[in-house]
Amino acid sequence: MDAAINRxxxxxxxxxxxxxxxxxxxxxxxxxxxxxxxxxxxxxxxxCTLIKDLRDLSMFExxxxxxxxxxxxxxxAAPGDEPSPAAPDTTIxxxxxxxxxxxxxxxxxxNAHEDALDIREYFDESQMVTHFNSHQDxxxxxxxxxxxxLVLSRRRELLDHAMQNALQVxxxxxxxxxxxxxxxxxxxxxxxxxxxxxxxxxxELLDELSDAEIDExxxxxxxxxxxxxxxxxxxxxxxYLERELALRQQEAGRAARPARPRxxxxxxxxxxxxxxxxxxxxxxxxxxxxxxxxxxGPQGRISVPLTLRRNMKYEGIPFQPVLTRHYDEKPRLVxxxxxxxxxxxxxxxxxxLVYNLxxxxxxVRSFAFVSDLVEISxxxxxxxIDDAIAAVFDGDLxxxxxxxxxxxxxxxxxxxxxxxxxxQTTVIILGDGRGNRNPPQVWALEAxxxxxxxxxxxxxxxxxxxxxxxxxxxxxxxxxxxTEVVRNLRQLGEVTENLLRRSAIRP
Amino acid sequence: MFESIEHTIxxxxxxxxxxxxxxxxxxxxxxxxxxPILIEGPAGxxxxxxxxxxxxxxxxxxxxxxxxxxxxxAHALYEWEYGKQLxxxxxxxxxxxxxxxxxxxxxxxxxxxxxxxDVFFSERFLVRRPIxxxxxSPDPVVLLIDELDRAEEQFEAFxxxxxxxxxxxxxxxxxxxxxTIPYVIITSNNTRDLSDALKRRCLHLFIDxxxxxxxxxxxxLKVPALRELLAAQVVAVIRRLRALDLxxxxxxxxxxxxxxxxxxxxxxxxxxxLLDETLHLLVKYERDTQRVNxxxxxxxxxxxxxxxxxxxxxxxxxxxxxxxxxxxxLEQRRQEHAARxxxxxxxxxxxxxxxx
Numbered sequence: 001m002d003a004a005i006n007r008x009x010x011x012x013x014x015x016x017x018x019x020x021x022x023x024x025x026x027x028x029x030x031x032x033x034x035x036x037x038x039x040x041x042x043x044x045x046x047x048c049t050l051i052k053d054l055r056d057l058s059m060f061e062x063x064x065x066x067x068x069x070x071x072x073x074x075x076x077a078a079p080g081d082e083p084s085p086a087a088p089d090t091t092i093x094x095x096x097x098x099x100x101x102x103x104x105x106x107x108x109x110x111n112a113h114e115d116a117l118d119i120r121e122y123f124d125e126s127q128m129v130t131h132f133n134s135h136q137d138x139x140x141x142x143x144x145x146x147x148x149x150l151v152l153s154r155r156r157e158l159l160d161h162a163m164q165n166a167l168q169v170x171x172x173x174x175x176x177x178x179x180x181x182x183x184x185x186x187x188x189x190x191x192x193x194x195x196x197x198x199x200x201x202x203x204e205l206l207d208e209l210s211d212a213e214i215d216e217x218x219x220x221x222x223x224x225x226x227x228x229x230x231x232x233x234x235x236x237x238x239x240y241l242e243r244e245l246a247l248r249q250q251e252a253g254r255a256a257r258p259a260r261p262r263x264x265x266x267x268x269x270x271x272x273x274x275x276x277x278x279x280x281x282x283x284x285x286x287x288x289x290x291x292x293x294x295x296x297g298p299q300g301r302i303s304v305p306l307t308l309r310r311n312m313k314y315e316g317i318p319f320q321p322v323l324t325r326h327y328d329e330k331p332r333l334v335x336x337x338x339x340x341x342x343x344x345x346x347x348x349x350x351x352x353l354v355y356n357l358x359x360x361x362x363x364v365r366s367f368a369f370v371s372d373l374v375e376i377s378x379x380x381x382x383x384x385i386d387d388a389i390a391a392v393f394d395g396d397l398x399x400x401x402x403x404x405x406x407x408x409x410x411x412x413x414x415x416x417x418x419x420x421x422x423x424q425t426t427v428i429i430l431g432d433g434r435g436n437r438n439p440p441q442v443w444a445l446e447a448x449x450x451x452x453x454x455x456x457x458x459x460x461x462x463x464x465x466x467x468x469x470x471x472x473x474x475x476x477x478x479x480x481x482x483t484e485v486v487r488n489l490r491q492l493g494e495v496t497e498n499l500l501r502r503s504a505i506r507p
Numbered sequence: 508m509f510e511s512i513e514h515t516i517x518x519x520x521x522x523x524x525x526x527x528x529x530x531x532x533x534x535x536x537x538x539x540x541x542x543p544i545l546i547e548g549p550a551g552x553x554x555x556x557x558x559x560x561x562x563x564x565x566x567x568x569x570x571x572x573x574x575x576x577x578x579x580x581a582h583a584l585y586e587w588e589y590g591k592q593l594x595x596x597x598x599x600x601x602x603x604x605x606x607x608x609x610x611x612x613x614x615x616x617x618x619x620x621x622x623x624x625d626v627f628f629s630e631r632f633l634v635r636r637p638i639x640x641x642x643x644s645p646d647p648v649v650l651l652i653d654e655l656d657r658a659e660e661q662f663e664a665f666x667x668x669x670x671x672x673x674x675x676x677x678x679x680x681x682x683x684x685x686x687t688i689p690y691v692i693i694t695s696n697n698t699r700d701l702s703d704a705l706k707r708r709c710l711h712l713f714i715d716x717x718x719x720x721x722x723x724x725x726x727x728l729k730v731p732a733l734r735e736l737l738a739a740q741v742v743a744v745i746r747r748l749r750a751l752d753l754x755x756x757x758x759x760x761x762x763x764x765x766x767x768x769x770x771x772x773x774x775x776x777x778x779x780x781l782l783d784e785t786l787h788l789l790v791k792y793e794r795d796t797q798r799v800n801x802x803x804x805x806x807x808x809x810x811x812x813x814x815x816x817x818x819x820x821x822x823x824x825x826x827x828x829x830x831x832x833x834x835x836x837l838e839q840r841r842q843e844h845a846a847r848x849x850x851x852x853x854x855x856x857x858x859x860x861x862x863x
Contacts, residue, residue: 020707026542030710033539034512034532041512044532052706054547054697054713299581302589318593 002028008067009050011247015063017056023049039068066247271352271489278493279356300325332424333357334452335366336373336413338431339392340404346460348389349489350430351376353496355385365420368392369409371402375417406433406472407441414444421451429480430458433466433473440472445479457483458495508565509535522560524553525725533712534561543670543691545701545709551758552714554694555653561690562649570644570689571651572637574658580665584675586634592627628679638666639675639683647687655705656695663705666693670708717759719746725759730766740777741766743809748789750824751798751806757789765789779807802826 009024027049034041043064051060296306306322314320335354337347351366358364358380365377374397379388391397421427427448449455457480459466459473466473477483484495509515515531526534534557537544546554562569572583596603606623610616635643641650655663669675673685693709695701717725723742726733733741741762749756757765765788774781783803790796799806805826 018703023707026540026710029540030536033536040528041532044529045536048533048536048710048712052545052703052709052711053700057713299579317597321589321593323589 005031005046008046008063011063011067012050012056012060015059017051017053017059019050023052042068066243271349274489274493275349275352275356278353278489278496296322296324299323332363332422332426333361333365334417334420334425334427335364336409336427336429336431337366337368338370338404338406338409339368339398339400340370341400342404342434343430343432343460344393346458346486346492347430348393349492350428350458351389351392352385353492355380355388357496365417367413367417368398369404369412370398370400371405371408372398373409373412373416374398403436404431404434405438406431406435406476407439407444410444410448411441414447418447418451421448423451423453425452426454426456427452428456428458430460430486432459432461433457433471433476435470435472437470440475442475442479445476449479449481454482455480456495458486458492459483460487461485509538511535518564519560522563523728524556524560525721525728526557527717527721530557530712530714533710537692537710538565538690540710541673541688543693543709544712545693545695545706546712546714547695547697548714549716549756549758550696551760552716553759554714555651557714558649558651558653558692558694561692565647565649565690567647567649567690568644569649569651570637570641571653573653574655574662576657576659578658578662580662581636583636583638583662584665584669585636585639585677587628587679588632588634592632595627595632630680633677633680638669641689641691642669642673642675642683642685644689645686648689650689650691652691652693654696655693655701656698660702663702667704667708670705716749716756719743722746722759722762726762726766729763730770732770733766734775736776737769737774738766740810741769744777744782744806745789747806747809748799751802753790753795753798754792755790755795761789777810779803779810782807782810 005028006024009019009027013019027046030045030049031042034045046064047057047060051057296303300323302321303324306324307318307320308316310320310322311318333354335350337350337354339347347368351368354364354366365375366380367373368376376388376392376397379391379397382388383391393400395401445455457473457476461471461473462485465471466477473483484491486492486495509518512528512531512535515535516526516528519526519531519534533544536542546557548554558571559569606619607616610619633639638650638652641648652666655666670691673688675683677683693705716722719742722745723738726738726742727735730738745757745762745765765785768785768788769777769781772781772785786796786799790799
């Protein structure tokens with residue numbers, strides 16, 4: 001049981017759900033508190049304990065369907081059809097329930113009883129009785145199914161072993177077939193999971209069973225069940241293997257996916273994680289750092305000097321305490337990014353950061369330019385980060401092929417969007433300042449500086465090369481409050497953090 | 508106590524709250540595992556109501572903490588009663604004077620005072636806010652933390668200690684442990700993501716609009732005076748409204764309001780005219796009203812149709828509006844800006860290029 005749930009959780013995590021060990025424990029505890037006689041209940045319990053994010057919900061439902069149901073055999077095992085095909089299926093459950101439990105004890109013999117007990121805890125006597133006597137009940141069938149899965153999954157290594165054997169035989173066969181050399185195709189493998197292969201696996205399973213030290217009573221029960229169930233076991237195993245294969249295939253597919261043809265705008269998991277860290281750190285700083293000015297208000301701490309002063313009229317008896325508190329300052333941000341080829345990589349990080357910062361600031365507006373300048377904030381509101389950034393770089397919004405023209409872009413910003421800059425606004429410009437000998441229009445930058453609280457220029461080029469070629473940075477630099485060299489995500493994080501520290505401390 | 512999932516459903520039903528098995532399972536587990544429930548979902552689907560009926564069903568009192576921007580621990584957990592402290596020091600001035608009789612050194616006096624320091628930082632001067640109240644209560648209570656997404660993120664951090672260990676640490680006193688474990692229900696309208704740390708400690712439940720059958724059941728239960736045919740029509744129309752892309756889709760509570768209004772108006776059956784007249788009970792935005800008016804014919808379809816036909820569970824999609832000229836939003840804005848720029852720009856008189 002635990003192993004099955006663990007495996008399920010592992011698969012969920014692999015598909016991107018964030019599940020902590022505490023939540024896994026919760027899930028197990030919760031499952032122990034409800035009777036497992038209904039698939040839907042188990043589903044609800046797992047969902048409410050494991051899935052905390054709506055976005056993961058569909059993935060969970062899909063995986064639950066896959067994981068806790070064996071592929072149906074269309075012709076015989078349809079549960080509603082007639083009671084008799086369902087019956088053997090349910091009977092199998094006990095041999096399996098007992099078998100893995102006892103085999104589980106094999107490595108260290110003492111555990112055998114414990115494990116057997118463990119299983120019986122979840123399938124207590126009364127429930128078992130009802131199962132095996134009233135096969136007709138469709139509910140019982142679904143319970144059996146859920147149980148089967150739990151039980152089968154418990155002995156994963158054994159099944160894995162059996163499956164690997166089967167696959168090896170398959171591979172060997174494939175090798176003989178010279179005309180179809182090459183990769184092992186999983187679909188064909190499934191098709192080729194012949195009954196004899198499965199039968200081998202089953203024999204192996206049974207061998208191991210007989211080797212194990214088994215409780216006498218349990219063995220008797222077991223053999224009684226086996227008589228009915230053995231015929232169905234290969235079928236059951238086959239279905240289980242098929243399901244595992246399908247799940248594995250998906251995993252393999254998932255692993256192969258990052259190597260997509262257009263990797264340049266996508267963010268790797270590593271980058272995302274770093275970005276999240278930066279934003280979280282900034283967030284802490286934003287929330288933690290406060291202005292030094294205190295404001296008198298109905299809440300907060302007693303200010304001793306103000307209280308003493310106000311209560312002078314009562315001979316210093318403090319009838320009227322004065323409370324003051326710090327207030328948080330939430331700055332506004334305007335980001336102007338050069339998205340031409342020369343700075344594209346840094347611009348990508350910058351835009352990503354800006355996207356993530358939207359919650360942190362009172363207002364974030366972002367602009368992109370090469371020669372023309374457009375506002376891209378609406379796109380950030382509507383699209384996901386990857387799509388938005390791809391839209392910017394792909395030239396849907398503005399021509400990214402032309403030479404960058406800083407003067408023109410700054411002038412445009414000055415003429416059209418200067419209202420976005422207020423006394424609370426921090427303006428960040430990202431670019432290398434290489435305007436291709438176009439007029440630099442420094443006056444526009446000066447005008448922006450006059451209005452803004454802070455003007456910051458981030459350049460991906462090192463300071464030494466600013467004086468070379470057609471770089472206008474020496475003209476722009478004295479106008480800005482700060483210029484920084486930013487080449488990677490870490491530097492960007494540091495700069496932004498410093499920026500926020502300053503903006504928080506200097507009111 | 509809820510004894511089983513079925514029992515939970517029955518008990519909630521006694522309180523006139525119809526819930527599906529999913530919700531009941533979570534409500535049952537929360538009680539069994541003594542874990543908080545985090546409920547997310549659109550406004551008006553009965554999130555807060557759940558807390559009320561759970562408290563009624565369990566016979567516990569309900570303590571409610573309504574969250575808002577700027578809510579801090581002083582309003583949620585506890586606060587020192589400064590005024591009272593100051594007043595007491597003044598009133599007890601003589602007693603304090605008496606304390607120092609026969610002491611000459613300052614050091615000794617401070618040491619003496621130190622012995623009595625905890626008098627002023629005792630529970631006597633502590634104002635209990637909802638969370639501390641819930642924890643400190645001798646009888647188990649239901650604690651409702653409503654619309655947590657409205658409070659700032661740092662407020663969530665204050666809740667963490669309460670939610671996982673059911674204790675509150677007051678620096679001056681020490682840790683106040685829960686005498687009884689409260690049944691905690693947290694609701695969120697999903698306007699922002701709550702922190703992972705908080706979600707980890709809760710059972711998560713998402714309530715959405717109910718399906719047609721359940722909504723009909725709710726309407727019949729809550730507004731028994733409504734005629735059967737009318738109730739079915741009401742639910743069918745509401746479903747169509749929700750299928751439209753509205754800014755604020757009508758919630759269950761609005762459905763009930765509308766149903767009550769129809770009872771007051773003594774309507775026999777819904778007519779398109781009546782629908783039009785009472786639409787403002789359901790639609791709260793100007794833009795939505797326009798949208799609904801465009802699609803009014805489609806919405807009114809179930810009114811004319813026989814009530815039997817509405818059982819078709821096909822996905823509801825409103826008819827397409829006539830195609831609009833496909834203009835890019837940004838493109839539009841750009842032209843607008845350009846127009847403004849060229850009409851307002853007076854040109855330079857000083858002969859230089861550029862502005863200012």
